[in-house]
Amino acid sequence: MKVTDYLKDHTLYLDGGTGTLLQAAGLAPGELPERWNLTHPEVVTKIHRDYFDAGSNVVSANTFGANLLKYDREELEQIIQAAMENVKLARSQSSAPQEKWVALDIGPTGRMLAPYGDFDFEDAVKVFAETVRLAVKYGAEILFIQTMNDSYETKAALLAAKENSNLPVFVGNAYGEDGKLMTGASPAAMVAMLEGMGADAIGINCSLGPKALSKVTEEYLAYASVPVLLKPNAGLPKVVDGKTVYDVLPEEFAEDVATLIQKGVRIAGGCCGTTPDYIKALTARSKNIPPLPVTKKEITCVSSYTHAVVFGEKPILIGERINPTGKKRFKEALREKDMDYLLKEGIAQQEKGVHILDVNVGLPEIDEVAMLTDAVCGLQAIIDLPLQIDTSDPVAMEAALRRCNGKPMINSVSGKRESMDAIFPLAKKYGGLVVALTLDENGIPATAEGRLTIAKKILTVAESYGIEKKNLIFDPLALTISADKTAGKETLAAVRLIREELGCHTSLGVSNVSFGLPQREIVNSTFFALAMEQGLSAAIMNPYSLEMQKAYAAFCAISGLDENCTDYIEFVQTLPQPVAVTPVAAETTNQSENGSSLNQAIVKGLKEQAAQHTKELLKTVPPLEIIQKEIIPALDVVGMGFEKKTVYLPQLLMSAEAAKSAFEQIKGAMTGETSATKCAFVLATVKGDIHDIGKNIVKLLLENYGFMVYDLGKDVEPAAIVEKTKELHAPLVGLSALMTTTVPAMEETIRLLRKEAPWCKVVVGGAVLTQEYADAIGADKYAKDAMEAVRFAEKIQCDFMKM
Amino acid sequence: MEPLLVTKTYALPPVNLSEVWRYAGVTTPDDALSALLEECLLEAEPQLAPKVCYGEFPFSCEGDNLCFGFATVASADLKQALQGCQKVILFGATIGIGMDRLIAKYGSLSPTKALLFQALGAERIEALCDCFCKEFALSRRFSPGYGDLPLSFQKDLFRVLDCSRKIGLTLNDSLLMSPSKSVTAIAGTTDEGCVTSPCDRCNKKDCSFRRNL
Incomplete structure (x- = not known):
């Protein structure tokens, strides 16, 4: 048996x-x-x-x-x-x-x-x-x-x-x-x-x-x-x-x-x-206790490596911002494989209260399979929210599903046979809550009933693949009301029909509804509230939209989903207080005063203020001038203070972060051009070593000083470091190691670099390293701290320019 | 007799701020730094999961070789540290993976905070070890890599203490521990308890953490 x-x-x-x-x-x-x-x-x-x-x-x-x-x-x-x-x-x-x-x-x-x-x-x-x-x-x-x-x-x-x-x-x-x-x-x-x-x-x-x-x-x-x-x-x-x-x-x-x-x-x-x-x-x-039957639980949920998110109680918010569509800066980040940018979007959305993060990194010119996998791994390393994996490429979908540490949402399948045959086997193997779009080979039906019919078809096919109803969530598709006046009504009706007739959950990307209209947030937030009233279980939305957040908080309070209106009251307290536009801000356009403000913000390590002052300056001053006359002098003041031991490391870092936020503004203003002005610097924590705090500090400072830093991460194979150095013909390589046991990997990397990339200079650092150690393993430079690495890089940069 | 391996958890004492600043390389924090550390304390608190696993082992000396039953290791410094002790306690301690997650989260978002979490993690794991050693009135703790005790002794410690199963503490091929804010150590049981300073036997004279003796 x-x-x-x-x-x-x-x-x-x-x-x-x-x-x-x-x-x-x-x-x-x-x-x-x-x-x-x-x-x-x-x-x-x-x-x-x-x-x-x-x-x-x-x-x-x-x-x-x-x-x-x-x-x-x-x-x-x-x-x-x-x-x-x-x-x-x-x-x-x-x-x-x-x-x-x-x-x-x-x-x-x-x-x-x-x-x-x-x-x-x-x-x-x-x-x-x-x-x-x-x-x-x-x-x-x-x-x-x-x-x-x-x-x-x-x-x-x-x-x-x-x-x-x-x-x-x-x-x-x-x-x-x-x-x-x-x-x-x-x-x-x-x-x-x-x-x-x-x-x-x-x-x-x-x-x-x-x-x-x-x-x-x-x-x-x-x-x-x-x-x-x-x-x-x-x-x-x-x-x-x-x-x-x-x-x-x-x-x-x-x-x-x-x-x-x-x-x-x-x-x-x-x-x-x-x-x-x-x-x-x-x-x-x-032995005489009769075994209780194992019952099917009709619970629709997803999970991360810490917790599950259950659908059907409060509507679930799915953050839509990790998506390059219509975002120049995001596209640039993807092309540059700037994972930090993507992770920041994730963290910022989590802080805005979303329950799940949608992850879409599709861009025609990038390797989506690798990028989506990296994005999933990167996000789940630091954010404990379940993910919604969003791609139209089944190969990328499978790669991401394998690596996902939890049960994700799978975005998406449609009523097209080809789509279902590609996605359902993946959902069966790896698990996941599948977002099913109510469209098929004939397009999106105009009526709610038409969409319900497709939903039924999808349910039947899913069942043949062994996928239960509870693991499907339907997106009845928000269409543009400016193109068809009944579009909003039909979508809302479809939400209710699917909920009532099929007992299934629904999810909507709400913002499509207002396409082509002015002041879209007004329409979006009202549509969102109406959809929730129809029984919407989840929304893919922009969590930075205050109007959407207001609609959500108010809806939950009105619908009895917010005990004592606690969440609502808490939300209201986070709202920006209406203040008159401060004349001070206007006055700071005065150039000399403004310049010293940015300089001061960086010296004092004030991130937000540095960003704000930079934004103002950018209206009148060319970006390069801001860098040369404001940011670099401020960094020098702090850097020299650190070298003289009047400034502590955390203070140096706060200034560096403030400078970075200024650079972010400048970068945003000059998308397309590159704001880095100096040579390439390949940076890595060596094979076998998984501690990268020191390396991250060096990276931050080097970027502030304008170097094109290629951060290969931690636990990096010698061959990968060599390959990148050759690819970029980088004149500088920085290696970090924490333990005596990983210094041999550093030595091996240097040996390989000498052979394959003899032009590059290697600077090493890390807890166990000393000048003697650095000499013994053949490094060009031992940097006892991050500033010393920067100074060395500046020197090489100088020589490099003379060549 | 088979060793008794026990797992324990402790309620950690309040954070010793001056220790955190010492690890962060700061002598007199200004208001901005203090405010930042305050934020870090709030964020770290719910992420801490302090755990210790330990076992008591007999030991004997043959020259500089110390025999613990499960392994033999040569270390004059450890021998010195265990002088007068009848038995040894081996332990593994960790504050959990949460601090590593915070350090990784802020690695690029705010290296300043990452640095403070790093310092806070160091203070917390030491506090955990102190709680444990105090309870058992142990002599000063001695870890692989201290003095002439080879780091490779970690492998023996991990095997016999079953650290990964007991407290989720793992060792990689480079002998690095994950979670990173963890300690494994050997300490002797004495009638008097701990008296000596941890720095007096260490040969790293230029260490910035060296305590003034």
Whole structure:
């Protein structure tokens, strides 16, 4: 019988801890337990058999750490083969009457995935894939991914399992006392992602005892539509008479887990500290509890690596600003691969209260696959909002979906057959909430009913791909009222029809409605309010639009979605107070006074004021003059102060940031031309090193001084640095390293540069570097701080100009 | 006996601002800097997830070789630090990935803030270690890379403490830890507790963080 069939009418019992029992049998601290499959097969087999005898339906092989990071390929195969033989032998030896399956246990790699570690996501997938292929080869019947405490690594393991086997996959995550994974994910977020990717059972294992895990378990039960598993520890360990014991004993453990079985847990076992006695007590205590049916939860949601966003309560705001359409500066940023610009747009929208970020980086002349992937990775490194991946290129869509750390929105599919055939398989494989546009080969129907018909068709096709209704959200398309006076009405009617007739959620890009009209915000915000009243679940909108924000705050308060109008009152307090235009601002156009104001703003490190003064100056003064006469002198004052130790590093940085905000204004004013005036400078933190704060400081200062900085990031291969240097024929390369262990990578990079790009000068810096070190590895310059790097670069620039 | 590995969390004491400024390289902060740090404190507070995992191990000396059961390491400095101690406690401590996320977020947005988060993170992880060492009345803590204790001893510590599983602390091939605001260390249990300064045995005489002795 298949385990998934058995689960329909039964509670499935797992095994308990293995590590504790192996240690009791003599496994030394720090010794790799998987080797015992080969060296002590009889011990391992006995532990497995005892679990079967105690009533476990599923026993996992002793393969928790069996992966390519810990063993070479040959030994890994031997271990997995022996481990599967051991567990199968145990099954054949056990005369216990219950149905029995053998699982392969897949634990975490112990490595942190990039960007917070240096382990690439695809490399993690490859490591897990090898274990999975061997599991299939040696007859595993279930893949049990366990004790994962990071959502991204969990995704890598599940993806590897799905891509390399057809076996049922169970996924257990380890939650802390705060009810979250170590890297921050809530149970709802994990349910959204794992279910979306097709895990057969999901739940909780390790870290705490059953009582401490009951809240997390109940959250799983509330969200999950697949069976929920629970494998707690025997409480917490303590030492009694020189022996490690756990503070929850078998009877209490069985009682606590039984309580959660009564609430709906369908797969139960134990983790650290539990023994066959615990499983025996558990099966005895709970065998007569009728298993609760696993119910489909009609919850439409998306998730990030921290939390889930649920549709259907308050309307959801989706920030539309990461999109080059109609934005010169954004296009320029994309062409220059200026990821910082894009990230700032993300952060600014988050600060304006959006719940989800739309990510669109489509531009004909760029590599959208690479750019979209970088954008998704960059955004999810620093922003905890779910993403809406917005592209018409299915290849780019797939690349981004793979890397997305959560369950994203997929924007979009339409009623065209070709579109559905391209997008639905991706949604099925990676999970996601699909935005479905109500148009097809014949275009957009004029009437609400016409759009409803297309929505029905899309639902049917989606179902044939195994995509449930709750994972579709319809966009009935806002058309321009200036072209067709009924356009607004029909779209609003379609929102209601789809909600009422199909019970589906809707999303609208509202701003189209006002195309061609003056003062568009007035129309947009009113249309937005009317659509929400029709039941709109989400809007793709401009969060910087005050009118839209006003409509949203007021609507939520009026519709009873804002308890005590708290959010509304809070919102109103953020509104700009009406003040008369200050004559002071007008007077500052006086040139000399204005000049000194910008200079002063930079010296004092006042970002907003520096930007404001620059804006004013730009009306009358040429950009280059502002740079030469205002910004550079101010930077010099601060730079010299820093060198004389009268200015602290944070103060130098505040001034540099203020100067940068001035440059942003200038850049905005001279789009098309380049504001950098000096030579190219390639900058990187070397291979193996993931700390980049020092490098970022150097970058900021160099940019202020007009260098064209190409920041390759952190953990950069020597070859990549050389390649960029050659491509640009850059005269300057800056390398940063934090630890003695990464200085060899720096040395290797310099060696390669000398060979392939002998013209360039290399400046090095970082916590462990000294002049001696720099000399020993053949650098041209050791810079003890960022200013010294700038001074050196200025000098090389001078020589460069003379050439 | 198998080692008992325990995981703990602590409520950290209030931030010691002068320590934060010391890490940021500032002696007398002006109002603007103080205001900026205040913002950082508010933003960082909910992101902190301090955790410690530790185990007690027997140890013995053979010359300069120290044997901990699970590994042997040569270090005269560590031997000196553990003088008079009967047992050692090995621990891993982290304030979690949240601070790394903040540092990354502000890396390009505001390097000034990134620098302050960096300094704050350093202060917080030291505060966490202090809480832990105080509770167990430990002698001064000694980490891989201190004195002549090789950094590669990290690998042994991570293996025996199961840091990634217990507290989400990982080690890469370059022996860098993630989350970055983390400490692993060895400390002895003594009857007297900690007395010596951490700087007296260190050979890096030009260190700007060196405490005046």
